[in-house]
Amino acid sequence: MADPQDRRLLLVHAHPDDETINNGATMARYVSEGAHVTLITCTLGEEGEVLVPELAHLAADQTDQLGEHRITELADAMAELGVTDHRFLGGPGKYRDTGMIYNDEGNADTPPDTRKDSFWQADLTAAANDLVPIIRELRPQVLVTYDEYGNYGHPDHIKAHRVAMYAAALAAAPSYREDLGAAWDIPKIYWTAIIESSMRASLRELRAAGDTTTFEGMDPEGPMPPMITPDRFIDAIVDGSAYMDRKMNAMKAHATQITVDGPFFALSNNNGSSIFGDEGYRLVKGTAAPGPKGVEDDLFAGVA
Template sequence: MNDRRLLLVHAHPDDETIGTGATMAKYAAEGAHVTLVTCTLGEEGEVIPPELARLAADRDDTLGGHRIGELAAACKALGVTDHRFLGAPGRWRDSGMMGVASNHRANAFWQADQDEAAGELVKVIREVRPQVLVTYDENGFYGHPDHIQAHRVSLRAFDLAADPGFGEGEPWRIAKFYLTALPRSVMRRSAEAMREAGIGFLPEESVDDLPFGCADRDVTTEIDARAYVGAKLEAMRAHATQISVDAPWFALSNGIGQEALGVEHFILRAGVPGPAGPGAPVEAGGIGEPYDRENDLFAGIG
């Protein structure tokens, strides 16, 4: 089926690769039209390589422009040829972590008028006409204001795109709206694997206390894209200011190790679920029988 069209909305360059890179590479390789919309340039990110430290917001403040190039290289690694910045490159600025002064900039994405931002996304939706939309959950996965705003803007655009009374262009109703997810059983297995490999990570027993991750029973969809982990790691390396890679592990500026997952998980927020399919054994339900999950974001779409 070559008319499948998938739209993903992410907050900053590198978010697409960390959370959904393997899925993006899989669908792109299978001939689906994969569109990535990035909401900001990630200007407030912490820079890992010392030789690039001058790019940071508190020095030259040129990180955003540099990350445009990193994102282009990452998309090439993932096989994604359709990438846009919401509105235009730099239309909204990275807000920084919750509670910092940069949240209050007039052009911060956290301060964006939601209907205005959603209107820009509606333009993309009506042009591309995706059957599937993917973004973060209500908490933005881990509470970053731009991730939360990406969720709110995507949800608003999901409704507005189908409203013939809003904006220009032919209305379009997206069939399925997904939220990214990370089951706690996967977090536990990753913690154990990293402990065995001698990689610094959070202790397994602390997983349930973390402010992110979800119950396995909440996950509706599991995409087995292990064949595309190599592409995901290559894309991670492209985001050199933000990610250090020691395959199959990676770390952000906090130095905490994580596993580059080839099985990625989602929660169906709106739309009709398709039939359950065979899951990936290494990422199955954890204890006992695997949960019944879709194994295709397009499952059930005619």
């Protein structure tokens, strides 16, 4: 088992705020345990919707300064989680937020027209080469990113998945780009996942409380959308209940993107909702080391 002080976790996310929503409690936990946690964010999130009226002028269709503002929001969120090593892929602003549309099925999709400097249009090998030297520098035992669908179809999430997975393969090849550092083969790779049973439990609580608008159209007893992962595919669950306050504070730091005064967030605050307190993962590389409950409770489980 790796010494807690020598654990190295690398996370690759598309936009500022994705890391906190998906893995905030996980990040806070491992920082508190002494692990080195590194976040790579691929874009500045320039195309995001601005939820703060007095900052509406920052939007992409106005002054287009939202990306610069979100750098500060990300720094504030990471301060809440205790993460001191957070970087932008290739440097701040190298890859532009692609934006997204909703398709006829109601899922996120790629806009019909995307900018040439968008992350979606970036050359895969070139983008991977911005991540390979980081992998070889840090030599992480664990990598966390999205699944092949980007968890919900956003093109930048899909691209982040592709870049992370390709960079991990390239970084492991001794003959690939010796100028980018000595080869490193990441022992364990996980894809983030929203646990189906947790989502259904939260939906039941919301509906029982009379809330029919949060996650509108989702029936706690009905079919789930693609972003929800069946429990049988969940390999690890990090119990982040002890870090919920930090996670919620980090979410509040992303003020232009997240409003935390709705019923769902009240549910999370008051009841320690498992959808935020328990963070799920699918193991896609490495050997699982399940705990007493049949799934891993530590992403570093089994790492020498």
